[in-house]
Amino acid sequence: MKASLLLVDDEQGIRQSLSAILQDEGYRILAVAGGQECLDALQADRFQVVLLDVWMNGMDGLEVLRRVQESHPETVVVMISGHGTVETAVKATKLGAFDFLEKPLSIEKTLVVVKNALEHQALLEENRLLREQLQERYQIIGESVPMKALRQQLALMAPTNGRVLIYGESGTGKELVAHVLHAQSLRARQTFVEVNCAAIPEELIESELFGHLKGSFTGATEDKTGKFQKADGGSLFLDEVGDMSLKTQAKVLRALEEQRFEPVGSSTMIHVDARVIAATNKNLEEEIARGNFREDLFYRLNVIPFVVPPLRERTEDIPLLAGHFLKEFAFTYGRKPKEVAPDALDVLTSYGWPGNVRELRNLIERLVIMTPHQRIARKHLPPDLFRSDGRTRIVETTTLQQARAAYEKEFILKKLEEARGNVSRAAELLGLERSHLYRKMKTLGISS
Template identity: 40%
Template sequence: MSIVESPVATGNVLVVDDNARARQSIVDVLEMLGHRGAACSSAHEALKRMETIDYDAVVTDLQMPGMDGLELVRQIRRRDAHIPIVMVTAHGSVSTAVEAMRFGAADYLEKPLNADRLEAVVNRVLESAASGDRATVATPGETNQVAMIGESRAMQQVRQQIAQVAPTDETVLIIGESGVGKELIARTIHESSRRAGRALISLNCPVLSAHLMESELFGHTRGAFTSADSARVGRFELAEQGTILLDEISEIDLSLQAKLLRVLQERCYERVGSSETLETDVRVLATSNRDLPGEVTAGRFRRDLYYRLAVVPIELPPLRQRRDDIPLLVDYFLQQTAARLEKPVFDMRAEALDLLMRHDWPGNVRELENIVTRACVLAIDGQISADDFSSWLSCEAREETGDSQDAPVGVKLDEMERRLISATLEHYDGHREKTAAALGISPRTLSNKLRSYGLAPRAKTFARAI
């Protein structure tokens, strides 16, 4: 017999259940696993807590008096599009749990709860959230404004293409560099389609191995492979009558590309470990930041799958090719950041805007948003000058041109990241929101990185006998 320590990162998990014994049992298990657990007895209490506390995940019972778990999922999704939610349901109510997943829950657990299954599910959803992979639901009427901002000729053409293709059920391939807003365009297409009332389910292709991705796409039966201790619903089943978004589809393994091609051609598939054929009514949207025709020529992507995906291709130009849109985007980000910080709209001086107009933006719209947000967080007296971010832009310009005089050689990337986070946190006297804004990441991502590098207090770990 040996004692091993659980290797997974910890998380701050909120447990919602009206049964005091049940919720405390879940909290106890989570804390033994190294997570921080907080408990509340109702959905209303959970929503109130989430207004002031940043949680990494939520585990909620389905059947509760007053607001039930399904409505809680809907309410949380209106406030936070990314926090993973796990639904706990009685045996025989799996269909309701699946419905909750269509509205944004990340996974579900059946009663009676199994500690190993709880561990596996909570760890999986936390890891998926950290990597950017999540199931989301688009709320009708909430158009992604930033995806549509711009009066350049290129953006006018994109808006026209969206208006033409959204009402149809055709497959759309959205092409563009990282940070241009491909996912936002996909959400806009879904929200403008006849499927807007159903779920938009996303799969971030680069974060999963071929084996795991097949299970995530199509689901699996119990016992289909070693760790399949229960059946799992796949993304296509979750997206039924809605839309599935395959983000960065060029990363899908060749063996799985053939199975995906069959879904697009025949509208059917089988779960892993099952011979039962399931039909599907799902619209497929895909994104890629690679040259897919080039990938086809290189033999890394199937030609027939490419043609099936590119029924209607929409290409988003990089921000450096539509500089006239920068002032409009800056104005939008200034207003959004002011609203989040509950401050008056910040004033950006003319020389500051001119500096932004001259930058090449290798990170595109995402980089611009991060820069504007960072400047607002650090602004004094509501004024943003060129001096507030000129050093950030010049640093990024050096990286783009390959000037590495100040970059240490022989230091591992994770060590460089740890040093940067530590130095930035110290610079802002431990203020996490300012640190996250300066680094261009979310506070939740910063918290995860702090824990992974041992820069934040960790909860006790679980010693497990094997």
């Protein structure tokens, strides 16, 4: 597809000659004489680059540039002037102009600037698409009261620079909340840097956070930039912050207090401006009481606390989460979309989910890969879901007969799972005639 250019100049000769040159280069071009015509054209069509004269009758080019930047920030603007000054060029640049061309126009230079402007616009478009993909990826799924409250809290707190401490069990989605905080913050266009404090050996975490100079310790064969410095201007996510040693905590505290630090082996201070978002699955107040976590660091981090509830406390969100993951993995693995049958959904909502949303996500991924049918039924679910933390149908029974029936049903479903839905094979595993098993299944309400 041809690139679309909009030329805005009140000199007819410039419009005609430059339009002809650019058309010969293969561009689609529209030429207009004034600022309002330019704005109207942008409302009616999409242009990658605008070539805009500074000095025009009526609305001048700088005012048009300001309005274009407000209403069409994805459009790249190149300014043109017959008697440009340094002051005008500086103003145009501050308003967002990509480049500046002086009359009389050099054809060679104009073509180079247009080419560069189009490349810049393509990069802007790519970044926009990546941001949209990230927003789709980092969604807070759920309509339960706790999740609605969490989304409201995120919308309120994300635009601030306050430090955040996210509490929640493993697998609840603390990292997701950190990403959403960053994406909705004023730093969204800057870097998001993540550190898993529990995964880095104690002897390396200081170097990982603050960087080091070559030769500062055995194995330091080159200079290393630390995570704090990489996050300058953006957000630094300290996951599992409760697992840091007291020595590392002291250095992190100092970095937070002073907004500066020394890399390992250096005596030079490096200043940084990074918003710190921390997360933990521990009760830090209990850790403080045990002497495992610094109280002063806790108060530095705990400016804005967020609590991510475990999945067992928001079971009404399980159908939404399951549907979201089904779509995600059907797309990932190129499979036809699947759905969860009501009997399977009953099992999912009754299960305790000790691994929280991460466990549910992993299960749905496995089901998308392993289940040949479009409809995921109860029989396709793994046996573990039927004996989780005592929350099975068996404990809900009131008589011995009901308990026996519930146990038989669970046991038969387990064997059907092992036999991958093959009733004849399941009958062999159970030591029953196939016809006997069919009658049992019918009695117990197990679909074949």
